[in-house]
Amino acid sequence: MGNSGEAVRVAGLRVERGGRTIIDGLDVAVPAGQVVGLLGPSGSGKTTLLRAVVGVQARVTGEVTVLGEPAGAPGLRRRVGYVTQAASVYTDLTVVQNLRYFAQLAGLPHAGAEAAVRRAVTAVDLGGHAKQRVGTLSGGERSRVSLAAALVGDPELLVLDEPTVGLDPVLRRDLWAMFRRLAAEGRTLLVSSHVMDEATQCDRLLLLRDGALVADTTPAELLTTTGAPDAERAFLALIDQQAATSGSTSGPAAGEGSR
Structure with a gap:
């Protein structure tokens, strides 16, 4: 897989829902x-943006380009995982039955589907649970x-979208290690x-x-520019800076839940 250029480009995105601009x-x-x-x-628009990128968000104006195609284009069905x-x-x-079903949805031929299922099971370290019903698995599994x-x-x-919500610190750590492995293979991951x-x-x-972009930065740059000791306080520092500039009050704390 290539890893040059942009995977997603959003330009002038506007989304309305229930008469409100998100x-x-x-x-x-x-x-x-x-x-x-x-x-x-909470309410910052993360889920709405992800849905726009995948191409399932209604009432969208502006341009969302994904892997060189308009968001939601038929050619992206197998190129984007959500x-x-x-x-x-x-x-x-069972785990395998679920994956065979999703392989069919992705349009994979039978022979290719079986190989794809095996690869996916291996990628997420579920080889020992492949024949178990999903209902018997833990939340992390x-x-x-x-x-x-x-x-x-x-x-x-x-x-x-919030893949680690509700998981304990050990499970969150393990999932993030998995995300890093997937990125090392050349994939792009957009994680809310x-x-x-x-x-x-x-x-x-x-x-x-x-619904507005506060910062587009790296973790190191975020801490350096704000002088904060951690990401949460850095985010709050940015909000305070915005409030001082606009005269508005700061919004909800960074640790609140988000949709």
Whole structure:
């Protein structure tokens, strides 16, 4: 897989929902071959942006280009893997049965599908659970099954919405190690989170608040420019700087849940 240029380019993105503007005029780029963290507080527009990138968000204006094609284009079906915050696998099926189903959805031929299922199971370290029903697995293992379902088509871009939410620190650490391995293979990962300490796991950070881009930076640059000791306080420092400039009050704390 190549890792040069941009995997995603968003220009003038505007999204409305329920008569309210969620994102207004957003411009952002996701470099290829990197783990890019999309972080921000509740209501910042992270999930909406991810849905726009995948091509499933309604009432979108502006341009969203993914791997050189318009977001949601048929040619992207196997090139983009999407893991939603809600479970996307079937608890009454085994791991392998789930992955065979998603391989069919990806349009893989039977022979290729079996090989793809084996690769996906290996990639997420679930070889010992391949024939278990998903309903019998732990929360962390189910998260890995969802990731495997997104990987079965061998995508170039993985879009992950809060993949570590509700997991304990050990499971979060293990998932992030897996994300780094996937990126090392040449994939691009766009990962949303409201857990600010996960910022250090990323190559690049996109910080959102109220549907606007607060910063497009690296973890090291974020700490250097704000002088803060950690990512959460750095984010709050940026919000305070914005408030001082605009005269507005600061919004919700960076550690709150996000959609």
